[in-house]
Every structure is written in C-alpha cells, then in structure tokens.
Amino acid sequence: MRPFDYLRAQDTAAAIAEAGKPETKFLAGGITLLDLMKLNVERPARVVDITRLSGLDTIEVSADVIRIGALAKMSKVADHAGVREAAPVLSESLWRAASAQLRNMASIGGNLMQRTRCTYFRDPGAYSNCNKRNPGSGCAAIEGINRNHAVLGTSDACIAIYPGDFAVSLVAFDADVLVRGTVARRIPIDEFYLLPGQTPHLEHPLSPGEMIVGIEIPRSAALKRSHYLKVRDRASYEFAAASAAVGIEMEADGRTIRDVRIAVGGVATKPWRLRAVEASLKGKTLDESTLRAAAAAAVEGAKSSGHNAFKIALVPKVVARALMTVGDIS
Amino acid sequence: MSAARQLSLEVNGKRHNLQLDIRTTLLDALREHADLPGTKKGCDQGQCGACTVHVDGERVLSCLTLAAQVEGRQVTTIEGLQTADGVMHAVQTAFIEHDAFQCGYCTPGQIMSAIACIREGHAGTDDDIREYMSGNICRCGAYPHIVAAVRDAASRLKTERAL
Numbered sequence: 001m002r003p004f005d006y007l008r009a010q011d012t013a014a015a016i017a018e019a020g021k022p023e024t025k026f027l028a029g030g031i032t033l034l035d036l037m038k039l040n041v042e043r044p045a046r047v048v049d050i051t052r053l054s055g056l057d058t059i060e061v062s063a064d065v066i067r068i069g070a071l072a073k074m075s076k077v078a079d080h081a082g083v084r085e086a087a088p089v090l091s092e093s094l095w096r097a098a099s100a101q102l103r104n105m106a107s108i109g110g111n112l113m114q115r116t117r118c119t120y121f122r123d124p125g126a127y128s129n130c131n132k133r134n135p136g137s138g139c140a141a142i143e144g145i146n147r148n149h150a151v152l153g154t155s156d157a158c159i160a161i162y163p164g165d166f167a168v169s170l171v172a173f174d175a176d177v178l179v180r181g182t183v184a185r186r187i188p189i190d191e192f193y194l195l196p197g198q199t200p201h202l203e204h205p206l207s208p209g210e211m212i213v214g215i216e217i218p219r220s221a222a223l224k225r226s227h228y229l230k231v232r233d234r235a236s237y238e239f240a241a242a243s244a245a246v247g248i249e250m251e252a253d254g255r256t257i258r259d260v261r262i263a264v265g266g267v268a269t270k271p272w273r274l275r276a277v278e279a280s281l282k283g284k285t286l287d288e289s290t291l292r293a294a295a296a297a298a299v300e301g302a303k304s305s306g307h308n309a310f311k312i313a314l315v316p317k318v319v320a321r322a323l324m325t326v327g328d329i330s
Numbered sequence: 331m332s333a334a335r336q337l338s339l340e341v342n343g344k345r346h347n348l349q350l351d352i353r354t355t356l357l358d359a360l361r362e363h364a365d366l367p368g369t370k371k372g373c374d375q376g377q378c379g380a381c382t383v384h385v386d387g388e389r390v391l392s393c394l395t396l397a398a399q400v401e402g403r404q405v406t407t408i409e410g411l412q413t414a415d416g417v418m419h420a421v422q423t424a425f426i427e428h429d430a431f432q433c434g435y436c437t438p439g440q441i442m443s444a445i446a447c448i449r450e451g452h453a454g455t456d457d458d459i460r461e462y463m464s465g466n467i468c469r470c471g472a473y474p475h476i477v478a479a480v481r482d483a484a485s486r487l488k489t490e491r492a493l
C-alpha cells in the first residue's frame with residue numbers, strides 16, 4: 001500500500017477544502033477504499049476521515065420525502081421503522097447487501113460510490129490492461145472470464161458491472177443526490193452514474209472535493225408498495241447475479257396499473273431503469289401473462305460477452321417475479 | 331514508508347499506546363502490536379468475517395478498519411469476553427456445548443458476530459440467524475451446529491434477562 005497521510009476532518013467545510021487538494025480521498029466506512037488501497041488500485045496520498053462529522057447521519061421521513069444523511073450507516077437505514085414502512089425497497093436493498101458487519105461500517109455516501117468488483121480491475125499486479133484503471137490500456141474482461149460482467153450499458157472499452165444494490169432502488173424511485181463543494185447542488189441519481197462509453201475511468205459527475213451530504217427520495221404510493229428481489233449464487237453475503245427494484249400503484253378498481261417503477265442491478269454498467277417496460281405496463285390489467293410479456297423487453301439491446309449470457313435469460317424472470325410479489329400474484 | 335504515529339487504543343477496557351505506521355489496520359494492530367492474537371485474519375479483504383470485533387458495541391471487520399479510525403472508541407475482542415474470574419460468555423459456552431466448530435479458525439469471529447446478532451434482535455428464528463450470521467464463513471462447514479449454538483445462547487440470554 002502506498003504511504004498516505006491521514007487527516008480527521010473537524011467540520012464539513014474543512015473536509016471539502018482538504019479533499020479538493022491533489023490525490024486526496026474521503027474515507028468513510030473504508031470498505032471500498034481500504035480494500036482497493038491494499039490491492040494498489042486506489043493510491044491516494046492523503047485520506048480525509050469524515051466519519052466523525054456531525055449532523056450527516058440523520059434519517060428523516062417527512063410527508064413527501066425521505067432524506068438520508070451521507071454518513072448514515074447501511075444497517076441503521078435498513079432497520080429504520082419509518083423507512084421500512086414508507087419504502088420497503090430501500091430497506092430490503094440494504095439488508096440484502098454485504099453482511100451485518102459491513103453494513104455497520106458502510107456509509108450511504110460510500111455505498112453509492114462503491115466501485116466495480118471486476119476481477120481484472122481489482123488485480124493490477126496481474127493485469128495492466130484495464131481501461132477503467134489505466135485509460136487506453138484495453139479491457140482484459142472482454143476476452144477473459146466475464147461471467148460476472150454486464151450485458152446492458154456496455155461499450156467496447158469496458159463491460160464492468162456497477163455492483164451495488166441500494167442505488168438500484170434509488171434509480172427506480174427518482175432519488176436526488178445532495179452534493180456540497182464550492183456550491184451546493186442536487187444531482188438526479190440517474191445522472192449520477194455515467195455510462196462507460198470510451199471513458200470508463202469517469203464514473204460520476206463529482207469534481208474533486210465535492211462531497212455527497214445526503215440523498216432525498218420523493219415519497220409515492222409505488223414506493224410504499226415496493227420490493228427488492230436479489231438473485232445470487234449463494235443465499236446471502238453475495239453480490240447480485242440479477243436484481244430488481246420494483247414498486248406498483250393500482251387504480252381504484254384494484255386491477256389496473258396506475259404507476260409502476262422498475263430498475264435492475266447486477267447486470268448493467270450502472271443502475272438500470274426500465275422506463276420502456278414501465279410505460280408498456282401503465283394502464284394494463286395486472287396479471288402474470290401481462291407482466292411476463294412486458295418483462296421480456298427488459299433486456300432489449302443486451303449484449304453477451306460469452307460467460308454472462310445467462311443474465312440475459314435471467315433478467316426478465318427476475319423483473320416478472322418481483323412485480324408478481326408486489327402485485328400479490330402467487 | 332508513512333511516518334509512525336502515536337495512537338492510543340482502548341481494547342477490552344485497557345489502554346494501549348502504540349507506535350504505528352498509519353497504514354496499520356485494526357486487525358494488525360491487535361494481533362501484532364497489542365499482543366491480542368485471538369482475532370483471526372482470514373482473507374484480509376472483508377470477505378470472511380474471521381476478523382470480527384466490536385467497536386462501541388457494534389460488530390465490524392477489523393481488516394477493513396484503520397487503527398487510527400478507532401481512536402477514542404471502545405474495542406472489544408474475543409479476549410475481552412471472559413469475566414475477571416474466568417467465567418465464559420454464554421455464547422462461548424454454547425459454542426462448546428454444541429460443538430460449533432472443527433478447526434476453530436473462524437470461531438472468534440463467529441462468537442463476536444453471534445453476540446452482536448443476538449443483541450441486535452436478529453436471532454429470533456433459524457432463518458434470521460442464517461441471514462444475519464452470513465458474514466462469517468466457516469470453511470469446515472460447521473454451520474448447523476453454529477446455528478444451534480446461537481439459537482440456544484439467544485434463548486438462554488433472553489431467560490437470564492427476564493429473571
């Protein structure tokens with residue numbers, strides 16, 4: 001691990017000022033950062049520990065929004081009674097992630113910023129060719145073992161998956177990321193994640209020193225009737241093979257879909273909203289065949305790299321099953 | 331090399347003043363500098379749970395925590411569970427009674443995790459125990475006995491609290 005300086009920020013303004021300096025990174029739970037520093041993927045010269053900043057770990061559920069501070073721990077948000085009541089999908093996508101120990105350490109801000117688990121990205125000693133780590137060097141995964149790589153949103157430069165769960169539910173429900181730097185701004189979550197294109201090393205629109213201070217999720221009927229389905233290689237403590245964050249709101253007749261939200265994870269280079277599938281379901285009668293027919297379009301444009309073809313078959317099933325669960329269709 | 335720093339850590343109620351390279355993880359600080367090798371190093375990457383300790387009463391992974399991050403916080407390791415007169419924690423006793431290990435390498439992490447799991451209220455059913463203990467891998471596959479030990483310890487601790 002490269003030697004570094006460790007600073008403990010006294011307040012948010014100081015943290016932002018320090019983190020704006022060259023080769024400096026915020027340190028929250030440290031799960032992504034320290035792991036990647038040990039692997040020599042991240043090599044900051046300085047880290048600014050933000051875990052002792054006050055006022056950034058609050059969770060508020062008001063009449064129209066849920067507001068979560070960037071330093072709130074995954075475990076606290078997952079177990080929060082108000083969040084579970086107003087937004088089951090948020091709680092589920094958190095407690096089905098990582099492990100109890102990791103969720104006690106991980107901050108919501110750090111969770112959004114977690115990096116891909118692409119094994120080539122994580123192994124600079126063995127693979128110099130990774131466009132995300134080393135722009136212009138090529139991509140070891142495209143011709144390599146790519147069972148855990150993306151089928152949606154890929155480019156010929158990078159096929160790495162965005163591995164997180166929580167952001168998938170945020171994308172389905174139009175959250176905003178609240179950011180503070182020299183000015184305060186609000187970034188719609190869908191714009192917070194960039195497609196790899198020819199610049200896979202650029203993952204977010206944040207400038208150096210900009211800090212996530214919180215997220216805001218608008219409340220809705222669909223959010224209240226929501227669910228996160230995560231399918232994986234083992235029952236727990238594993239990233240998604242494919243996942244779906246869904247929510248539904250019915251018309252007064254109880255049969256017609258008024259509003260529906262769908263995003264998928266574990267299959268795309270960013271949390272992947274399925275707006276076309278949503279549009280095709282609005283106004284339709286809720287039943288299994290309608291859901292399955294609509295879900296088939298979830299993988300439109302999907303591209304296999306070889307070992308990951310199973311994800312293309314899996315996604316429509318995961319989407320349909322998640323919608324059947326919130327729709328109470330057994 | 332990073333300059334060594336003087337760090338003051340409180341582990342199992344005892345203060346340790348250590349000269350540490352700032353890169354030192356809590357795990358290495360415990361094992362190699364504070365003479366507390368009970369906490370185990372499995373993967374060193376957050377993937378196995380062998381290094382589980384409590385910080386301010388909550389279970390965390392010491393391999394992905396810098397020692398510097400826990401200054402001023404209370405750290406508890408497996409060595410800190412016994413009372414001064416040598417009485418084991420109920421979870422330790424349950425692990426022995428239920429034969430909840432083979433090689434024992436994962437056991438300190440399992441026990442630290444189990445204590446927190448029970449305290450959090452996540453040990454109500456076997457399914458809950460399996461889900462909330464999933465962060466502790468056992469290469470020997472002692473899982474059925476681990477679940478039995480946690481279930482038993484949870485009900486004993488509940489009875490004790492009720493008395």
Ligand SMILES: Cc1cc2nc3c(=O)[nH]c(=O)nc-3n(C[C@H](O)[C@H](O)[C@H](O)COP(=O)(O)OP(=O)(O)OC[C@H]3O[C@@H](n4cnc5c(N)ncnc54)[C@H](O)[C@@H]3O)c2cc1C
Binds near residue numbers: 025031033112164
């Ligand atoms: C074995 C294992 C299994 C896992 N399984 C899952 C899983 O199933 N699902 C899942 O979603 N995740 C999973 N994770 C990932 C884990 O959830 C993330 O690593 C964690 O949430 C990161 O949060 P942190 O606070 O530790 O971030 P850190 O590691 O402290 O920070 C991560 C990055 O974000 C930056 N950063 C931190 N806070 C801010 C801020 N407020 N503003 C701007 N930048 C910031 C840091 O500089 C760093 O670059 C797993 C991790 C491991 C090791």
Ligand code: SF4
Binds near residue numbers: 129131132138157160
């Ligand atoms: S998929 Fe992306 S992260 Fe993985 S090796 Fe290719 S360029 Fe690197």
Ligand code: FES
Binds near residue numbers: 371375379380381394
């Ligand atoms: S040694 Fe820390 S999780 Fe494996």
Ligand code: FES
Binds near residue numbers: 437
């Ligand atoms: S008892 Fe051997 S690893 Fe669990």
